[in-house]
Each structure stands twice: as structure tokens, then as C-alpha cells.
Amino acid sequence: MALYSEIVMDHFTHPRNVGVIEDADGVGQVGNAKCGDIMKIYLKIEKDIIVDVKFETFGCGSAIASSSMATEMIKGKPISEALQLTNKAVAEALDGLPAHKLHCSVLAEEAIKSALKDYYDRNGIAYDKSQFPDCDNCVHCHG
Amino acid sequence: MQVYADNAATTKISSHALQAMMPCFEKFYGNPSSLHTAGQEAKEVLEDARARVAACLGCEPREIIFTSGGSEADNQAIISAAYYGARKGKKHIISTAFEHHAVLHTLNRLEKEGFEVTLLDVKNGHNVTAEQVRDAIREDTCLVTCMYANNEIGSVLPVAQIGTVCKAAGVPFHTDAVQAAGHLHIDVKAQNIDLLSLSGHKFHGPKGVGALYVRRGFPLTNVIEGGAQERGKRAGTENLPAICGMAAALEDACAHMEENNAKVTAMRDRLIEGLSKIPHCALNGDPVNRLPGNVSFCFEGIEGEALLLLLDMKGICASSGSACTSGSLDPSHVLLAIGRVHDVAHGSLRLSLSHCNTDEEVDHILAEVPQVVQTLRDMSPVWRDLQKGEREYIL
Numbered sequence: 001m002a003l004y005s006e007i008v009m010d011h012f013t014h015p016r017n018v019g020v021i022e023d024a025d026g027v028g029q030v031g032n033a034k035c036g037d038i039m040k041i042y043l044k045i046e047k048d049i050i051v052d053v054k055f056e057t058f059g060c061g062s063a064i065a066s067s068s069m070a071t072e073m074i075k076g077k078p079i080s081e082a083l084q085l086t087n088k089a090v091a092e093a094l095d096g097l098p099a100h101k102l103h104c105s106v107l108a109e110e111a112i113k114s115a116l117k118d119y120y121d122r123n124g125i126a127y128d129k130s131q132f133p134d135c136d137n138c139v140h141c142h143g
Numbered sequence: 144m145q146v147y148a149d150n151a152a153t154t155k156i157s158s159h160a161l162q163a164m165m166p167c168f169e170k171f172y173g174n175p176s177s178l179h180t181a182g183q184e185a186k187e188v189l190e191d192a193r194a195r196v197a198a199c200l201g202c203e204p205r206e207i208i209f210t211s212g213g214s215e216a217d218n219q220a221i222i223s224a225a226y227y228g229a230r231k232g233k234k235h236i237i238s239t240a241f242e243h244h245a246v247l248h249t250l251n252r253l254e255k256e257g258f259e260v261t262l263l264d265v266k267n268g269h270n271v272t273a274e275q276v277r278d279a280i281r282e283d284t285c286l287v288t289c290m291y292a293n294n295e296i297g298s299v300l301p302v303a304q305i306g307t308v309c310k311a312a313g314v315p316f317h318t319d320a321v322q323a324a325g326h327l328h329i330d331v332k333a334q335n336i337d338l339l340s341l342s343g344h345k346f347h348g349p350k351g352v353g354a355l356y357v358r359r360g361f362p363l364t365n366v367i368e369g370g371a372q373e374r375g376k377r378a379g380t381e382n383l384p385a386i387c388g389m390a391a392a393l394e395d396a397c398a399h400m401e402e403n404n405a406k407v408t409a410m411r412d413r414l415i416e417g418l419s420k421i422p423h424c425a426l427n428g429d430p431v432n433r434l435p436g437n438v439s440f441c442f443e444g445i446e447g448e449a450l451l452l453l454l455d456m457k458g459i460c461a462s463s464g465s466a467c468t469s470g471s472l473d474p475s476h477v478l479l480a481i482g483r484v485h486d487v488a489h490g491s492l493r494l495s496l497s498h499c500n501t502d503e504e505v506d507h508i509l510a511e512v513p514q515v516v517q518t519l520r521d522m523s524p525v526w527r528d529l530q531k532g533e534r535e536y537i538l
């Protein structure tokens with residue numbers, strides 16, 4: 001049996017939305033190099049809709065696949081919907097991840113939330129802080 | 144093109160070894176402990192294999208104990224020397240920070256039993272010295288255990304010099320020669336080795352079989368209790384097919400060592416030279432005293448598991464010491480021991496060659512690795528920060 005599902009391998013080898021948005025409206029980065037994974041998400045937002053999204057990831061196959069899938073899941077969606085995206089939904093959309101790789105999907109969720117938080121902060125929009133994880137203290141890494 | 148470049152993990156069994164195994168299934172299937180003819184024939188085959196292994200190491204046949212592999216041999220050697228020392232009130236053990244887990248985890252267990260362990264650091268970033276061993280030896284040191292060659296980074300330790308130091312101090316010396324046997328010349332007497340572990344599957348023999356050389360008179364402690372096989376020191380009906388396959392493979396490897404090493408070293412050096420051209424990378428391990436087949440690099444800005452998956456898709460089987468490949472949070476203890484910080488230790492690649500590899504395969508690796516590294520760097524935020532000067536290069 002292969003380590004990863006076909007969907008994971010597809011997103012890993014043909015990642016969607018890789019790159020940078022130079023004039024992004026929100027940017028979020030989570031993880032650190034010491035732990036072996038960093039995800040960075042760039043958002044372009046118009047009238048509360050995520051009109052474009054790009055990512056860069058330093059990490060293993062499932063980290064790259066999780067970023068790719070998560071960006072696909074929020075592209076073209078309203079912010080309110082993107083905020084509802086859970087790591088579980090990302091993992092399910094990937095047809096599952098091995099148990100020790102589930103933190104990659106957590107990282108994807110946190111990266112998106114962090115980018116949305118940045119968008120709110122930049123635009124002085126009030127928000128419920130409890131909706132956003134403290135990403136300086138990511139659960140998966142105690143490095 | 145399919146390229147198997149993970150020979151430090153395990154090797155393809157040679158037809159020579161396979162042929163040596165077959166009669167043990169078909170003809171010599173008796174139990175060597177049985178009194179009847181079938182048993183006694185099997186016993187003869189077993190003793191013949193023992194003599195062949197002994198000849199390759201420069202010891203007597205009675206100094207060889209067959210085990211289930213390198214791990215068991217390491218466990219038994221270390222536990223035996225520790226318990227022997229403890230009986231004389233000596234409970235200090237010296238080893239190195241970059242040993243295999245078969246050694247390190249056994250030492251952890253002994254620490255819980257009250258032994259004190261000194262792990263020599265890999266100061267210059269690639270090897271330990273006999274002087275370090277000499278300086279660490281104390282009145283109560285009961286064992287020095289230093290590997291012959293490192294499985295991840297390929298450094299070959301100064302085993303003969305360490306042997307001399309140990310002999311002068313009267314301290315037993317064990318070496319984990321799992322990566323060296325069949326690849327480097329071993330003479331346990333000339334090198335003053337008291338205990339040595341080897342494993343069949345690292346030199347084109349079968350898996351699940353190994354040997355422990357024990358200098359005559361050194362008291363062994365059983366790790367596996369039961370019947371009186373292996374002179375009562377290792378219970379269990381002997382795995383005769385595997386033992387014969389290992390003996391044949393070791394003999395073959397030792398007989399062709401020079402020509403194999405000339406071929407493998409040339410391929411290794413071509414890979415090292417070619418991959419060194421990738422920007423911001425570094426060779427791991429001793430550049431001079433190095434296993435013939437080992438190529439180990441760290442590449443900045445990328446992660447090793449992703450690298451392995453992409454290489455696999457190009458037909459290249461390799462290995463990495465990244466956390467993601469080990470299933471733990473930390474990258475390999477070997478890379479950390481040689482001073483690689485986490486950030487770059489995650490981006491490691493080990494290619495390990497054997498005489499079965501070809502120049503065309505080396506060309507294929509040299510064509511694919513730089514591209515795959517670039518593909519991953521192109522999507523890495525770390526690499527972007529490095530390129531923009533927002534993060535400092537480590538390599």
C-alpha cells in the first residue's frame with residue numbers, strides 16, 4: 001500500500017495555486033523551519049469574496065498537498081465560508097492522511113485563518129479573536 | 144529508468160548467496176541439534192558457514208555467534224560487556240552521539256539500570272578520534288562501543304586506533320560493523336576488536352540474519368534464552384538458509400572488495416562532485432574517510448520527504464534523515480550530532496550505492512536531483528526569503 005492516497009499524490013505532484021500574490025490583501029504564515037514545515041498563504045479579496053489565493057510551502061508531501069487542497073477549497077468563496085474550513089475537511093477532501101501527517105491539514109487551516117486575520121487587521125475590521133488560533137504556538141510543534 | 148540507491152538500508156540478494164541458500168531448504172533441512180544423519184549434515188553445513196564468516200574477519204570459528212541481525216548482535220554485545228563490567232564494579236560506557244539506534248537505545252536501557260554513558264561528540268562535524276576515546280576512558284569504564292562506519296553520513300571511524308587505545312587501557316572494545324562488513328577490510332585481531340556486529344542484508348545477503356564476533360574467553364550474557372544452540376549463548380533453531388546465504392555473500396564481498404570499491408567509489412565521487420554544484424548545499428560526513436557507496440547532502444530551503452517522493456516518481460530510490468521520514472518531530476540524531484541545525488537537517492538526502500549500480504544510473508541521478516531540488520525550492524517560502532535576503536543562508 002502506498003503511503004498517500006491518489007488525491008494527495010495528485011496535489012503534491014501537481015499543486016494548484018502555487019506562487020505569490022504581490023499585492024495581496026491578506027498574508028498568513030504558520031509553522032517554522034525548525035519543525036520542518038512552513039505554509040504561507042496569500043489572499044486577494046473583493047467584496048468579502050476570496051477572488052484569488054496562492055500558497056508557498058516548505059514541507060513534506062502531505063504539507064504541500066494540504067496547502068494545495070485548502071486553497072482550492074476556499075477559492076471563490078466568501079470569507080465567512082473560508083473561516084469555517086476545518087483541518088478535518090481538508091484531510092477528508094484528500095481522501096485521508098496518515099495519522100502522523102494530520103498536523104499538515106491543521107497547518108493548512110491555521111495558515112488560511114492567519115491570512116484572513118491579517119486581512120481584518122489591515123482593514124481595521126473587528127473580529128472575534130477566539131476564532132483564530134495563536135499561531136506562534138502551533139500545536140504540532142514543540143520545537 | 145529504475146535506480147536503487149538505498150543500499151545502506153538494504154541490498155539486493157546476490158545470486159551467489161541465493162544459490163548457497165537453496166540446498167538448506169531442499170536438502171539440509173534437518174535440525175543441526177538432532178542426532179540423526181539429517182541433523183548432523185545440517186550441523187556440518189552450519190559449521191562450514193561459521194568457518195567462512197570467521198575467515199572474513201580474521202578470527203576463529205568458535206568466536207562467531209549467529210544472530211537474527213545487526214540489532215540483536217549490538218544488543219547482546221553491549222549488554223554482555225556491561226554486565227561483565229558491573230560484576231567488577233565498573234559501570235561506565237563510552238560511545239558516540241551518532242551510533243545506530245540499536246546501540247543508543249540499548250545504552251538508554253542500561254542507563255536506567257544504573258550505568259553511566261558518555262557519548263563522544265562529533266566535534267569536527269564528521270568524525271570522532273581515538274584521542275577523544277582515550278580522554279574519556281576512566282577507571283570504571285567497562286566498554287567502548289564505536290561504530291565502524293556511520294550508516295547515514297558514511298564516515299569511517301579510526302577503528303584500529305580506537306582498538307589500540309582500548310587495549311592499552313584494558314577496556315573491552317565493541318564495534319557495530321554493520322555498514323562496514325563486506326565493504327571495508329576487517330581484521331579483528333590486528334584491530335584489537337573484542338566484539339563486532341554485522342548483518343547479512345547489507346552486503347547482498349539475506350535479511351534477518353547477522354553475526355556477533357566475540358573474542359575467545361569474553362563472557363556473553365544471553366539476550367534470547369532457551370535451547371543450547373550457539374554454545375548456549377543464543378537460543379533458537381539456527382536459520383540455516385539465511386546463515387549460509389550470509390556466509391556466501393560475505394565471502395563474495397570480501398573476495399571482490401577491491402574491484403567493487405574501485406567501481407563504487409568512482410560513482411560516489413562523481414555524484415558528490417555533481418551534486419555539490421547545487422547552490423546552498425553541503426556534503427555530510429567525512430570527506431576523506433568515507434564508505435565507498437555513501438553520498439549524503441543537506442539542501443537548504445527544502446524538506447527531505449518531499450524530495451524522496453519526487454525522486455521516487457523519477458525512478459530513484461533514496462533516503463533522508465528528515466523528521467517527516469522518521470515519523471518523529473526531530474530530524475535524524477546523526478545530522479543533529481554533526482551540527483546540522485534543524486532547518487537544514489530536514490532537507491537531507493542519502494544516496495547509497497553498490498556495485499550493482501551503473502554509470503548510466505549515476506547520470507540519471509545527476510540529471511534529476513538538481514531539477515527536483517529546484518522544483519521544491521520554487522514553492523518554498525523559506526527559499527524565497529533566503530533569495531530576498533530576508534533570511535540568512537546557513538549553507
Ligand SMILES: Cc1ncc(COP(=O)(O)O)c(C=O)c1O
Pocket residue numbers: 151152211212213214215217243245290292293294319321322342343351352353
Ligand atoms: C550501523 C547499523 N547498525 C545496526 C543496524 C541494524 O541491523 P539489522 O537491520 O540487521 O538489525 C543497521 C541497519 O539498519 C545499521 O546500519
